Amino acid sequence: MSWPEAVPLGGRHAALRLLSHADAPALAQAVQDGELWKLWFTRIPAPDEMDAEIARRLQLHAQGSMTPYAVLDTQGTPVGMTSYMNVDAVNRRVEIGSTWIARRVQRTLLNTECKFMLLQHAFDTLDCLAVELRTHRLNLNSRRAIEGLGAQLDGILRHHQRLPDGSIRDTAVYSITAPEWPTVRRHLQARLAS
Template sequence: MSDCLPRRLSPVTLTGTHVQLVPLSPAHHDGLVEATRDGSLWELWFTSVPDPDGMAAEIARRLRLADVGTMLPFTVVSLPDRRIVGMTTFMNIDIAGPRVEIGSTWYARAVQRTALNTEAKLLLLGHAFDHLDCLAVELRTHVLNQRSRRAIERIGARLDGILRRHTRAQDGTVRDTCVYSITAPDWPAVRSHLRSLLA
């Protein structure tokens, strides 16, 4: 498995009815800046969303991590209008497992809590379990980000625990991180659940 996994982690486009996840590119810069302005997302202290002036640096950072094999970044495109509405990634990639985290995700306010997010998670989880043969997929969030925690729990992930004083937030405060996961045996039920939400 480990011999063929790096090939499978090469950039891929995942397409559904409501959303398309395309490999991140510097050409997406202007669309991503416009998306982040919908809701001034960088002002939320408990998230790490790039501000318009920092978008080019964030794109470059994610692409550098992709080059060394620790991240597979996507631009989130709303269908059918093909409007750029956010970013998401496979990150903290553990080839030996294999195991990945879905993270560094943000969406324009207009598409938050819509079918787009549900379908994006279905596409990412399907790729992780059905194509990469992952043992588990992690999702993490700030302990105080109740909206994110509810969204993660809604898709069927289970809380593994809380990493106390895990990392420092942009404003200098220390973050406690909730770690959730979906395991390979969980996946069939989670897949059916996500499909039912979309239906």
């Protein structure tokens, strides 16, 4: 069995469940909201690449290195993807990443609640020591959102990855540790209650 197991997670503003090939049509439509695949600083599948991306993530899940989720809005419609990735079961660490959501739900409580549910599950159920979040050094919106969760910058991995256009990505690495989680939890609960 893969660790972490893909258990469904639900809240008032969003829900997460194991990604499925049946999600491809809705996700192909969601990614068109903002033409997200055209963003230069990240890798998001184009509409015609959605089936292949779902297959890739599910293969990584079968290998135990990723737990991919479909992000659902309050109507139960898939509006994006997220994952536990870079899974380290021995050291009880995961990264929350490979996340994208349709433009219409960006900067809403949906995204905050998804991160809250994944963090809560990681720390309270999976007993993780730390959870990482990573983004392109120049993706300032993503960096502000990660910092807004309460994550701390661990550092920049310089010349970390080659992007599809040939450019080199410097990766900003953030984390939340188990001792920090109670404070971060209270902070996120207050944001979700407002």
